[in-house]
Amino acid sequence: MSIQKVAIITGGGRGIGAATAQLFAKEGYAVCINYKSNSDSANKLAQSIMAEGGKCITVQADVSCEDDVIRMFSTVDRELGAISILVNNAGILKKQSRLENMSAERINSILTNNVTSYFLCCREAVKRMSTRNGGFGGVIVNVSSGAARSGSPNEYIDYAASKGAIDTLTKGLSLEVASEGIRVNCVRPGLIHTDMHADGGEPERIERLKSIIPLQRGGEPSEVAEAIYWLASDKASFSTGNYLDLAGGL
Numbered sequence: 001m002s003i004q005k006v007a008i009i010t011g012g013g014r015g016i017g018a019a020t021a022q023l024f025a026k027e028g029y030a031v032c033i034n035y036k037s038n039s040d041s042a043n044k045l046a047q048s049i050m051a052e053g054g055k056c057i058t059v060q061a062d063v064s065c066e067d068d069v070i071r072m073f074s075t076v077d078r079e080l081g082a083i084s085i086l087v088n089n090a091g092i093l094k095k096q097s098r099l100e101n102m103s104a105e106r107i108n109s110i111l112t113n114n115v116t117s118y119f120l121c122c123r124e125a126v127k128r129m130s131t132r133n134g135g136f137g138g139v140i141v142n143v144s145s146g147a148a149r150s151g152s153p154n155e156y157i158d159y160a161a162s163k164g165a166i167d168t169l170t171k172g173l174s175l176e177v178a179s180e181g182i183r184v185n186c187v188r189p190g191l192i193h194t195d196m197h198a199d200g201g202e203p204e205r206i207e208r209l210k211s212i213i214p215l216q217r218g219g220e221p222s223e224v225a226e227a228i229y230w231l232a233s234d235k236a237s238f239s240t241g242n243y244l245d246l247a248g249g250l
């Protein structure tokens with residue numbers, strides 16, 4: 001009997017993370033659905049996965065907080081077993097603003113939620129996956145953003161810069177652990193239909209911008225989930241340190 005693979009999806013209760021958790025569960029992974037505060041959506045998703053015969057747990061943890069990350073990984077060790085996939089997906093966005101109006105508090109909050117969190121989860125994953133530490137290898141997929149390329153002027157340079165940091169994390173870590181059985185890649189979604197645009201103060205942002213997207217529409221969370229799944233799978237076995245853009249050509 002083969003051992004069931006285990007995947008942690010941070011921010012897995014809503015949006016892109018929820019579509020990803022659903023797909024991994026459908027493909028036979030035992031999934032940890034992490035969330036920060038919205039327990040309703042995470043629990044609803046878990047119920048629907050289990051109703052389809054999938055295996056999952058929900059774990060509340062603020063991934064920008066070191067103690068929470070350590071607790072989440074030990075919960076997974078205990079309840080699901082050795083992790084083989086980490087999808088670093090949790091992220092936040094603040095209201096659209098020019099840089100000259102950004103407070104230090106806002107900038108620090110973006111950086112701890114979008115960058116420190118990915119570093120901490122990568123650290124805990126590498127400790128467990130690395131063949132250097134007796135692990136069996138694994139895959140990390142980071143969710144960056146097309147904003148890392150555009151810089152998001154007049155909207156959220158802080159968010160864009162946090163995603164630039166994720167591109168660099170992906171490159172550096174992929175090289176650091178390449179000989180230890182771990183692949184590290186990232187996806188860079190463009191405009192995807194989730195609640196995040198409302199957090200930026202413009203729920204209809206995709207409607208305003210879709211005419212400049214070559215495919216003339218926003219993307220669906222499931223379209224990003226498919227790319228994450230492919231990068232995590234053995235079909236992408238020779239891919240590491242890469243960025244997969246999912247932006248409808250933008």
Ligand code: NAP
Pocket residue numbers: 010011012013014015016017034035036037038039041061062063064089090091092113117143144145146147188189190191192193194195196197
């Ligand atoms: P979303 O619908 O707003 O969902 C964000 C998720 O992240 C939620 O599950 C939230 O938890 C979780 N989260 C946020 N901060 C967290 C923390 N500190 N600890 C644990 N969980 C936390 O956003 P989304 O659009 O799916 O975004 C997912 C990822 O895609 C993000 O990294 C985002 O930057 C990236 N992205 C999105 C787009 C887009 O157009 N939507 C484009 C490019 C990149 P709760 O449910 O508990 O609040």
